[in-house]
Amino acid sequence: MILTDVLGSRVYAPAGTYLGRVADARFVLDQPPPGQLLAGARLQGLIVSPHSAGSFMGYERNNVNRPWPLAQILEWWHRGSFLVLWEDIEVMGPETVRLREEFSAYDPGLQGTGTA
Numbered sequence: 001m002i003l004t005d006v007l008g009s010r011v012y013a014p015a016g017t018y019l020g021r022v023a024d025a026r027f028v029l030d031q032p033p034p035g036q037l038l039a040g041a042r043l044q045g046l047i048v049s050p051h052s053a054g055s056f057m058g059y060e061r062n063n064v065n066r067p068w069p070l071a072q073i074l075e076w077w078h079r080g081s082f083l084v085l086w087e088d089i090e091v092m093g094p095e096t097v098r099l100r101e102e103f104s105a106y107d108p109g110l111q112g113t114g115t116a
Contacts, residue, residue: 001092001093001094003025005094006022006025006046006092006094006097007022007023007024007025007053008021008022008053009021009022009092009093009094009095009096009097010095010096010097011046011048011084011096011097011098011099012096012097012098012099013098013099013103014090014098014099014100014101014103019048019050019099020048020049020050020051020080020081021048021049021052021053022046022047022048022053022097023047023048023049023052023053023078023081024046024047025043025045025046025047026043026044026045026046026047026083026108027041027042027043027044028041028042028044029041029042030042043086044083044085044086045083045084045085045086045088045089045106046083046084046086046089046097047081047082047083047084047108048081048082048083048084048105049078049080049081050079050080050081051078051079051080052078078108081108082105082106082107082108083105083106083107083108084099084103084104084105084106085104085106087100088100088103088104
């Protein structure tokens with residue numbers, strides 16, 4: 001499966017409650033292996049937006065607030081969005097993502113993974 005197959009997929013809680021759509025994916029860079037210059041990217045989780053499957057266009061990054069009108073529109077459009085970690089995904093397919101029991105929702109901002 002490639003990432004574009006998952007973007008826009010509907011996300012459901014274990015009980016079947018609709019939570020939103022996959023708006024983006026979050027990757028982290030691990031330390032490069034000895035003797036190599038580049039680190040490997042690892043999927044940390046998916047960003048779920050209850051109102052839009054569109055991209056955050058980088059505005060999930062903390063302190064990005066210019067141009068002001070665009071930042072305000074995107075903040076409103078993605079209100080209630082959250083990051084769900086890879087470990088909390090039970091089933092991931094091209095149309096549906098189902099989360100595991102007792103999943104945690106985290107702030108989608110790039111600094112830390114405090115709860116949303």
